[in-house]
Amino acid sequence: MSEHKTINITLKVWRQYGPEDRGRFETIAVEGVDTHSSFLEMLDFLNEKLILEDKEPIEFDNDCREGICGTCGAVVNGIPHGHGKAMTICQLHMREFNDGDTIVVEPFRARAFKVVKDLIVDRSSLEKIIQAGGYVSVDTGGAPDGNAIPIAQEKAEEAMDAAACIGCGACVATCPNASAMLFVSAKVSQLALLPQGRPEANQRVLAMLKEMDKCGFGNCTNHRMCENACPKEVSITHIARFNREFLKAALVGRFSP
Amino acid sequence: MNWYMFVLGSSVGKKMLMAVTGLCLVGFLAVHLLGNFMAFAGADAFNAYAAKLHSLQPYLTIFNIGLATLGLVHIVIGTILFFENLKARPTKYDVYKNPGGRTIGSNTMPYTAVLILAFIILHLLKFTFVDKSATPIFELMSTTFANPLWVLMYVVAMVIVAVHISHGFWSLFQTFGVNHPRYMPLIMNLGLIVTFAFGIGFASLPVYLYLIQ
Ligand code: HEM
Numbered sequence: 476m477s478e479h480k481t482i483n484i485t486l487k488v489w490r491q492y493g494p495e496d497r498g499r500f501e502t503i504a505v506e507g508v509d510t511h512s513s514f515l516e517m518l519d520f521l522n523e524k525l526i527l528e529d530k531e532p533i534e535f536d537n538d539c540r541e542g543i544c545g546t547c548g549a550v551v552n553g554i555p556h557g558h559g560k561a562m563t564i565c566q567l568h569m570r571e572f573n574d575g576d577t578i579v580v581e582p583f584r585a586r587a588f589k590v591v592k593d594l595i596v597d598r599s600s601l602e603k604i605i606q607a608g609g610y611v612s613v614d615t616g617g618a619p620d621g622n623a624i625p626i627a628q629e630k631a632e633e634a635m636d637a638a639a640c641i642g643c644g645a646c647v648a649t650c651p652n653a654s655a656m657l658f659v660s661a662k663v664s665q666l667a668l669l670p671q672g673r674p675e676a677n678q679r680v681l682a683m684l685k686e687m688d689k690c691g692f693g694n695c696t697n698h699r700m701c702e703n704a705c706p707k708e709v710s711i712t713h714i715a716r717f718n719r720e721f722l723k724a725a726l727v728g729r730f731s732p
Numbered sequence: 733m734n735w736y737m738f739v740l741g742s743s744v745g746k747k748m749l750m751a752v753t754g755l756c757l758v759g760f761l762a763v764h765l766l767g768n769f770m771a772f773a774g775a776d777a778f779n780a781y782a783a784k785l786h787s788l789q790p791y792l793t794i795f796n797i798g799l800a801t802l803g804l805v806h807i808v809i810g811t812i813l814f815f816e817n818l819k820a821r822p823t824k825y826d827v828y829k830n831p832g833g834r835t836i837g838s839n840t841m842p843y844t845a846v847l848i849l850a851f852i853i854l855h856l857l858k859f860t861f862v863d864k865s866a867t868p869i870f871e872l873m874s875t876t877f878a879n880p881l882w883v884l885m886y887v888v889a890m891v892i893v894a895v896h897i898s899h900g901f902w903s904l905f906q907t908f909g910v911n912h913p914r915y916m917p918l919i920m921n922l923g924l925i926v927t928f929a930f931g932i933g934f935a936s937l938p939v940y941l942y943l944i945q
């Protein structure tokens with residue numbers, strides 16, 4: 476354990492009253508920040524002060540605060556979830572910053588992610604893509620035997636790597652084109668790898684692609700920034716699998732989206 | 733029709749068109765580069781090679797129309813992608829950093845593209861759409877590259893092409909879905925070799941022609 480230290484920082488944070496407001500940056504000096512606090516705790520600390528001063532607190536999304544739910548997210552100094560490798564903003568700690576730092580905090584920016592308030596964005600477009608095909612249909616009846624379908628260890632592992640996606644939207648936020656390909660490909664890849672997902676594989680990839688395009692995300696141009704910003708380190712090899720699944724479905728599948 | 737519109741018009745479909753046409757253009761450049769090397773064998777060898785090429789009618793015309801079509805598709809789809817991607821983020825970030833992955837090549841694709849297009853137009857005006865009945869092609873080249881400004885222009889243009897390929901080459905494989913930890917490093921290295929081979933290979937001829945005068 477490092478010793479307790481407090482630092483003074485300057486926060487340049489995006490403030491926006493609502494979806495229709497134009498929004499602006501506000502510069503706020505935050506003094507006496509405990510370096511053991513997390514980034515979100517620093518915001519809590521600041522918000523309590525703002526409330527006591529009769530000012531509007533800074534709104535931000537969060538839930539589990541342990542990097543598993545995917546609810547939190549903001550761009551810190553130009554990188555979604557901050558510069559830490561493989562972590563969400565709720566896992567980012569103030570010990571990563573120095574006394575006197577100016578920290579710029581912005582919401583995830585994309586046409587498909589409308590700002591709701593301050594740092595909160597509407598990511599329901601990601602839900603819509605999942606609803607379009609990111610599932611397997613299971614008939615009712617007795618629960619199937621868990622071991623009835625053998626799955627190769629390497630496939631199970633790779634499917635698990637894809638399933639690690641928490642749907643936070645950092646890939647969209649960091650992509651120069653605001654493309655959602657890493658997110659969408661993670662789900663397509665996960666289900667394409669598993670025998671349970673195969674029967675609907677062709678429909679799935681085309682339906683999810685169609686919905687993704689409809690939501691207004693950009694086109695992937697293989698910058699690879701997404702896999703580097705991803706808190707779960709989802710790899711672009713899943714995007715490659717998405718592309719293969721697309722070719723398969725488009726060329727030999729009979730399904731028309 | 734519906735199927736064609738969806739498959740080719742979707743975001744991934746458009747990328748596939750970029751990759752197919754990009755691969756063909758890389759193939760063309762490889763052949764073009766081999767042709768250029770004939771010039772190192774001297775004026776007669778190069779002029780004979782050019783005459784041989786032009787005698788291959790109607791195949792040469794068919795080839796040229798095909799190449800122009802591929803180029804046009806590459807340019808049109810690339811332009812559509814560029815504007816769609818611009819639209820996908822209406823509000824820019826105040827601070828925007830690369831968490832890793834982005835390269836000079838990937839960062840500049842649309843800009844190197846426009847410069848390459850400008851170069852191609854100039855190049856065609858200079859060496860293709862000219863009256864070659866009086867002066868053979870080799871002499872046309874050597875008089876052009878007697879001027880160091882033309883040499884410099886061509887060398888810079890070839891660096892720009894190389895930068896475009898430095899991202900384009902591996903990217904087209906990724907777009908086709910050819911990415912596996914086992915051979916992606918090989919593709920990346922091949923891309924580096926192609927980048928330098930094209931850059932140095934194409935730039936060497938103007939420099940050589942300048943130096944031998
Ligand atoms: C010597 C000629 C050229 C070659 C060999 C070439 C090659 C390539 C390749 C291999 C790609 C990657 C495709 C992919 O990612 O799947 C690409 C992308 C691209 N090219 Fe070209 N290209 C050439 C000329 C041009 C020209 C003249 C333009 C436009 C004026 C252009 C515009 C683009 C654009 C906008 C992209 C997409 C960038 C992206 O998706 O990240 N290219 N090119």
Ligand code: FES
Binds near residue numbers: 543547548
């Ligand atoms: S709040 Fe759950 S991942 Fe950050």
